[in-house]
Amino acid sequence: MKAFADLYAALDETTKTNEKIAAMSSYFRSAPPADISWAVHFLIGRRPKRLIPTRELAAWAIEEAKIPEWLFGESYQAVGDLAETIALLLPPAQATSSRPLHEWVEQRLLPMRDWDDRARRESMIEAWREMSDRQRFAWNKLITGEFRVGVSQNLVVRALAEASGVDANVLAHRLMGDWQPTPDFATEILAKTTGDADVSRPYPFCLAYPLEGTVEELGPVHEWQIEWKWDGIRSQLIRRQWRTFLWSRGEELITDRFPELAAAGALLPEGTVLDGEVLPWKDGAPLPFTEMQRRIGRKELGSKILAEVPVVLMAFDLLEHGGQDARERSLEWRRAELERIVAAAGPESHLLASPLVEGASWEELQRTREEARSRGVEGFMLKRRGSPYRVGRRRGDWWKWKINPYSVDAVLIYAQPGSGRRASLFTDYTFGVWDQGELVPFAKAYSGLTDDEIRQVDAFVRNHTIEKFGPVRRLKPELVFELAFEAIQRSSRHRSGIAVRFPRIARWRTDKKAEDADTIETVRALLPPG
Amino acid sequence: MDNLLERQPDGLYCAAGGFYIDPWNPVERAVITHAHADHLCPSSKRYLCTRAGEALLRARIGSEGLIEAVDYGASVTFDGVRVSLHPAGHIRGSAQIRLEYRGEIWVVSGDYKLDADSTCAPFDPVPCHTFVTESTFGLPIFRWLEPTEALAAINAWWRGNRQAGKASVLFAYPLGKAQRVLAGVDSSIGPIYTHGAVETFNRLYRDAGIALAATQYARSAPPKTDWTGALILAPPMAKTAPWLRRFGDFSTGLASGWMRIRGTRRRRSIDRGFVLSDHADWPALLTAIRSSGARRVWVTHGYRAQLARWLEESGLEAHAIDTQYEGERDDAELPSDEAEP
Structure with a gap:
């Protein structure tokens, strides 16, 4: 646990990628396999479910720190992170635990599920007393299920590759899927030989960067394959050894959520992996994504919702063919095989091949792109002809060329403190637009400002609070921001009658006064007809 | 009896002695705890500070203004109010200001710390009836290492x-x-x-x-x-x-x-x-308050409401006082003293 807590501190202390990789690879070189498995498990963001309710954990810490409850609350407010607040408040550490990470996890953390409150409390207090400050913090993070260190899976893979000498692509693949953090797993992922057996294991997704600069800079249009950019759930549909698996990009096995696609798997040849977007689809066109959210929200998938919101897999790539990794084949080869496979599955299969968009010039495509909104897509995907299927987010071969987002000028009307990195600053904002002389809440946004602007807005919030409701401040309506968002829908759940997708702050309109902000009528005019 | 100090629009004012302590606007007479910009406003007519702090004060306020400097512990009397300055351990020349009038003793501690610092005289507890303390780090999460x-x-x-x-x-x-x-x-x-x-x-x-x-x-x-x-x-x-x-x-x-x-x-x-601060952490704030022996505490800049409540619950009379002092700011509005040597 000491080495792991030190690793956590080292990762937390630097913003530099190379230093993070160096810290991890030095850990992987020296830690026992049983610890490495757990470390990888946590580092790539798999976390145990919250084992102890916040209230209980806080109560035990309050007792141990010998402070009143209100003072704990004030401290939490200042720190913004429960695990950290507790670590800071506990009496000064007297010891350092030398137990290895896997012992802490397997003997003290996982069994908590089955213990009663008294046993949990005793175990927690005992743990705190055995640990140093750093260990307490890392431990609390594991217990609260909020373990995040700002390393991507890609960085963990690079560090493992550095420590083991195994190719990073192979490692990335081994880390996918539903593995268990056993000592064998660590031995297996760091093994030089490839005996990769897991039939359900998906490939790392190739991700696109948003287009920078002008599209003409990409060179001649004929070097690119162009598809619509669909707004669904990015997924891989896997058919191996007569079984079907559907994985989301969040690496969640979602086969059960989409019985249509579970059935479609049976229509694929043995040893096939398709990459695509799961879309709510009816009458040859996508339904709004809010429909998909409605379906995802259901615990039970009744026949009614299945009929109302059917899905398809809009497939656009083929990663495995006849049991062979096809990622190094050219885009054209993969595309041709993909079309053959989808055609063979038949029109009732819920499988579609994402249609290619033709255009003789970028200019012509620019015009075609204007149809995106009416087609219910987000713009174009541009893929370099001849390119392989790459691992993760790489510049160069795949670009997303989105249509410009909608934008509205809105007034900052409520603010509340953020959490984590943004603790003790007001960073969560609610914006309003005018409705008959009144500002109605219209969207919430958390991102888009620079650190410097955040500090300025924070100072404004502190000096222009009209009313407080718990942590929420109602503000004097003065600051105007341009909000951008991707889609807009009618909604009965929002006071404004409108729901927007991915709202964020595009810029601070210091040139505008509150009365210059947009009205609800202007916003309604953006709604799709219907 | 009336309070020896009151919070006026320009700062903490001692009516009996006719002077301010660390005013945030220019005044006739200012007694200064230390030379940080949130405690030292230029353009007052007269200043009283420690001899150790005089040069820093002068560097900050420029050539205008009369500075009277006294040794730590020496006293000056303004209209019957006896004023003396005692080490606060914050920065060089920093002082706690002790006021004595008709048997009533107040100490304004300015900014202070109890930790060792070879660049200034160490904090010296001064017994008093009312202690005015800062609370920059007035929450128990703030605990310094050595x-x-x-x-x-x-x-x-x-x-x-x-x-x-x-x-x-x-x-x-x-x-x-x-x-x-x-x-x-x-x-x-x-x-x-x-x-x-x-x-x-x-x-x-x-x-x-x-x-x-x-x-x-x-x-x-x-x-x-x-x-x-x-x-x-x-x-x-x-x-x-x-x-x-x-x-x-x-x-x-x-x-x-x-x-x-x-x-x-x-x-x-x-x-x-x-983690290196020139301010008292939570345990040090409590130690300093206790060692002053004061029954009454005024809490200024920082987590003042929180510290005042804690002190109230510990049986002291405590008041949170709104001032314009800022304590330890590590961001934005630092004084623009990019003076060239």
Whole structure:
């Protein structure tokens, strides 16, 4: 646990990628396999479910720190992170635990599920007393299920590759899927030989960067394959050894959520992996994504919702063919095989091949792109002809060329403190637009400002609070921001009658006064007809 | 009896003696705890401060204004109010101000710390009836390690950067904190350069005979200076200045009590935070308040409502007083004292 807590501190202390990789690879070189498995498990963001309710954990810490409850609350407010607040408040550490990470996890953390409150409390207090400050913090993070260190899976893979000498692509693949953090797993992922057996294991997704600069800079249009950019759930549909698996990009096995696609798997040849977007689809066109959210929200998938919101897999790539990794084949080869496979599955299969968009010039495509909104897509995907299927987010071969987002000028009307990195600053904002002389809440946004602007807005919030409701401040309506968002829908759940997708702050309109902000009528005019 | 001090629009005012303590607007007569900008407003007619703090005060207010300086412990009487200044341990020349009038004793502690600091006289508890305390770090989450540990961490970071072929840029309050670092770092690791704001105060400290590691004003370094392995001390506001570019590959650090909280460090995108403060942490605030023997406490700048409530619950009479003091700010509105040496 000491080495792991030190690793956590080292990762937390630097913003530099190379230093993070160096810290991890030095850990992987020296830690026992049983610890490495757990470390990888946590580092790539798999976390145990919250084992102890916040209230209980806080109560035990309050007792141990010998402070009143209100003072704990004030401290939490200042720190913004429960695990950290507790670590800071506990009496000064007297010891350092030398137990290895896997012992802490397997003997003290996982069994908590089955213990009663008294046993949990005793175990927690005992743990705190055995640990140093750093260990307490890392431990609390594991217990609260909020373990995040700002390393991507890609960085963990690079560090493992550095420590083991195994190719990073192979490692990335081994880390996918539903593995268990056993000592064998660590031995297996760091093994030089490839005996990769897991039939359900998906490939790392190739991700696109948003287009920078002008599209003409990409060179001649004929070097690119162009598809619509669909707004669904990015997924891989896997058919191996007569079984079907559907994985989301969040690496969640979602086969059960989409019985249509579970059935479609049976229509694929043995040893096939398709990459695509799961879309709510009816009458040859996508339904709004809010429909998909409605379906995802259901615990039970009744026949009614299945009929109302059917899905398809809009497939656009083929990663495995006849049991062979096809990622190094050219885009054209993969595309041709993909079309053959989808055609063979038949029109009732819920499988579609994402249609290619033709255009003789970028200019012509620019015009075609204007149809995106009416087609219910987000713009174009541009893929370099001849390119392989790459691992993760790489510049160069795949670009997303989105249509410009909608934008509205809105007034900052409520603010509340953020959490984590943004603790003790007001960073969560609610914006309003005018409705008959009144500002109605219209969207919430958390991102888009620079650190410097955040500090300025924070100072404004502190000096222009009209009313407080718990942590929420109602503000004097003065600051105007341009909000951008991707889609807009009618909604009965929002006071404004409108729901927007991915709202964020595009810029601070210091040139505008509150009365210059947009009205609800202007916003309604953006709604799709219907 | 009436309060010896009252909170007026211009600051804490002693009506019986006709003077202000650390006013935030110009007044007739100001008694000053220390020379940080939030406690020292220029353009008052007369100032009273410690002899140790006089040069710093003068550097801050310019040539206007009359300064009367007294030794620690010596007293001056204004209209029957006996005023004396006692070490606060915050920065060089910092004082707690003791007021005595008709048997009633108040102590205004200004900013203070109890930790060891070779650049200033150590905090000296002064018995009183009413104690006016700061509360910059008035929550129990603020607990400092030994200052020697923070300095050892700075040395280790500097040494590591030197080995990695990098410069080390350490941001620290230019008056007080920077000199405390210079008095404590291991100067055998490499050369030390300074930003102008830091160098100005270094000179004043050295003039007073305080031992600081040798430094060189960065701007006067010859062109093509190799900054690898150097420690560069700069005010936090220099973080975004183009001034930094000359140092090539460097790691950044910030020495501040706020570095106790991860969020504040991460938000500022600083590589390393060093918990080193010239203010009292929570245990030290409670110790200082207890050792004053006061039954009544006024709590100013910081977590004043929280500290006042804690004191009330511990059986003292406590009031949260709204002032314009700021305590330890490691961001934005630092005084614009980028004076050239």
